[in-house]
Amino acid sequence: MSARVLCIGGEDHHLRIPFLLALGERGFGVTAAGTGDPAPFFRAGLEFISYRFDRFLNPLADWTALGTLSKLVADVGPELVQSFDTKPNLLVPLAARHLRVRIVRTINGLGWVYSSRSPLALALRPIYCALHRLAARSTAATLFQNCDDQAFFEDHGMVGRGSSRLIPGSGIDIAGFEEAMFARQPPAELRKALGLGNCEVVITVTRITRQKGISTLLDAAALVHKARPQVRFLLVGPRQSEGPMAVPQSEIDRHAPYVTAIGPRSDIPALLGLADIFAFPTEYREGVPRALLEAALAGLPIVATKMPGCSDVVHDGWSGYLVPPRTPDALAARILDLLRERETARAMGARAAELVKREFGLDLTVARYSQVYAELLDPSLRSASDQHPRRAVAQ
Known part of the structure; x- marks a missing residue:
């Protein structure tokens, strides 16, 4: 497998360096993009691209980040884009919707908007649901770390036509x-x-x-x-x-x-x-x-x-x-x-x-992600476990 994968996350993206290196060992060409310190990526021998977005509510900054991410994906030219974290999972599919690239997003928690009982969080939930439905239109697969989040997305129509897979955790080395x-x-x-x-x-x-x-x-x-x-x-x-x-x-x-x-x-x-x-x-x-x-x-x-x-x-x-x-x-x-x-x-x-x-071992997690990527890049490899994609669990 020689496909190039662009993995986009936020400021804690360095925690996924072992995951990214393991993808490389399986034959993928890996480029990382994030908002944190690039030094750990360079020390690990990984290609890294910095970009910026505001973690907190900031529509103007989010609009700017859309343009930045769109150019970033176009410049790298990957066959597949993998996003992690709340903001990237919304922005990446929207930014790359006009590009011929398969997008996979991992829902690693629903975060503050779906957890807080504050009036602002309650007011934002319908907006975030609508944005996730829009992002789902450009998403080939949505991966979940726990079954509660998977059920929530599917029950609220936030998965779209792409497959829905459960892959527990991010993997630990x-x-x-x-x-x-x-x-x-x-x-x-x-x-x-x-x-x-x-x-x-x-x-x-x-x-x-x-x-x-x-x-x-x-x-x-x-x-x-x-x-x-x-x-x-x-x-x-x-x-x-x-x-x-x-x-x-x-x-x-x-x-x-x-x-x-x-x-x-x-x-x-x-x-x-x-x-x-x-x-x-x-x-x-x-x-x-x-x-x-x-x-x-x-x-x-x-x-x-x-x-x-x-x-x-x-x-x-x-x-x-x-x-x-x-x-x-x-x-x-x-x-x-x-x-x-x-x-x-x-x-x-x-x-x-x-x-x-x-x-939750890293080897098992990377094997599951690799299976998803391979099936998206070559549909003839789709396994029997994905015959009912809305409730599939990666093996």
């Missing part, structure tokens, strides 16, 4: 992650550097926004602190880049005795290695959160919210616990349960790791 775990800074040194001492640690890796449940987590941390004062909560992820959605630093500072926010980090495997529990209080409709896959692979028991995507990784009572979103009491109670019942916590962490290795 298991060998690479485990190598990073073994090569990490010794936990004792890292604990000392972070001022954690011998405390029990609950870690959260996510954007520091209200929609990601950080306010709920802070309230839960206060409850845990009252019952178990030696516990420390470690928040890892960007805050300053999150604009109006960011949790104010002053709100975090009120919990300073037992909560430490350290910003975005590149040593996530090492940080997970020093933790006892992973908490993920999101209020978003997630795809399959990479943070959960990495936490599970690190053998951590997880307490997450009962939201689409989270339940694909956390099986309640088996590999962790699920609690309703926006319920700090329930979140705190499950964290305390795991801290008190260490054998149960270890067993859950081991099961979570085995689940990820079995169902």
Whole structure:
């Protein structure tokens, strides 16, 4: 397979570098385009093109991005374009609708518009549905990371005539992650550097926004602190880049005795290695959160919210616990349960790791994507599993 594939994402597109490299190993010519730092792509030997769009609501910037993306696709001249993330999944099909190119979009979560209860989000939903229906007209295949999102799109007519496939998660480089775990800074040194001492640690890796449940987590941390004062909560992820959605630093500072926010980090495997529990209080409709896959692979028991995507990784009572979103009491109670019942916590962490290795490995994910691409580029290769494309699951 020598077809050129242009993969377009947003600012976190670098997290897909292992996926892009694996596509290249399968014979595809891969070019990446994104809005983040190009350096990781160049270090990996990947061709990368920078472009710009506004992550937040900005019609003028979105209109400009349409023209930029249209020119980008025309200049690269790929046989197939793969888009990821909310804005690119809308803009790319619209920008390339006049070009002879097959477009595949991956719905990795429905994001703020479909998760927030704010008046603005509720007002935007019909507009986003209409835009997705329009984008679907130019889309050859829509891929979903969880069945809840697939059902939502199909029930609302947002798939169009293209095929609909379920491919769980974005794939995680298991060998690479485990190598990073073994090569990490010794936990004792890292604990000392972070001022954690011998405390029990609950870690959260996510954007520091209200929609990601950080306010709920802070309230839960206060409850845990009252019952178990030696516990420390470690928040890892960007805050300053999150604009109006960011949790104010002053709100975090009120919990300073037992909560430490350290910003975005590149040593996530090492940080997970020093933790006892992973908490993920999101209020978003997630795809399959990479943070959960990495936490599970690190053998951590997880307490997450009962939201689409989270339940694909956390099986309640088996590999962790699920609690309703926006319920700090329930979140705190499950964290305390795991801290008190260490054998149960270890067993859950081991099961979570085995689940990820079995169902979310990068090799399996890339094989599924490659199958979809091959069938679109050569319809004679279409498998029997795609005879009913509206409910097909990539094998």
